[in-house]
Amino acid sequence: xxxxxxxxxxxxxxxxxxxxxxxxxxxxxxxxxxxxxxxxxxxxxxxxxxxxxxxxxxxxxxxxxxxxxxxxxxxxxxxxxxxxxxxxxxxx
Numbered sequence: 063x064x065x066x067x068x069x070x071x072x073x074x075x076x077x078x079x080x081x082x083x084x085x086x087x088x089x090x091x092x093x094x095x096x097x098x099x100x101x102x103x104x105x106x107x108x109x110x111x112x113x114x115x116x117x118x119x120x121x122x123x124x125x126x127x128x129x130x131x132x133x134x135x136x137x138x139x140x141x142x143x144x145x146x147x148x149x150x151x152x153x154x
Contacts, residue, residue, distance in 0.1 A: 078117035078118070083106055083120045083123060084100060084101055085145055086101040087099075092146075100142035123142070129141075
């Protein structure tokens with residue numbers, strides 16, 4: 063269970079999870095030049111269905127691929143784009 067899951071379990075309040083949703087690596091690794099590949103959503107969906115949290119936020123995957131939500135919705139996961147350190151420049 064992640065932080066959002068524990069917060070909801072202990073407080074009963076609505077929570078949102080975020081962090082590496084749909085990606086293989088963590089955010090800090092990008093600062094070291096490491097890329098993250100698209101990754102399965104099965105685990106986050108399992109925990110969502112279990113009630114660990116109420117909402118899921120997606121960050122880096124959207125920076126790398128603005129069409130991410132549409133591709134997920136349409137089942138086009140083979141077309142997802144990974145996150146690279148170059149995508150950090152989109153924040154500037």
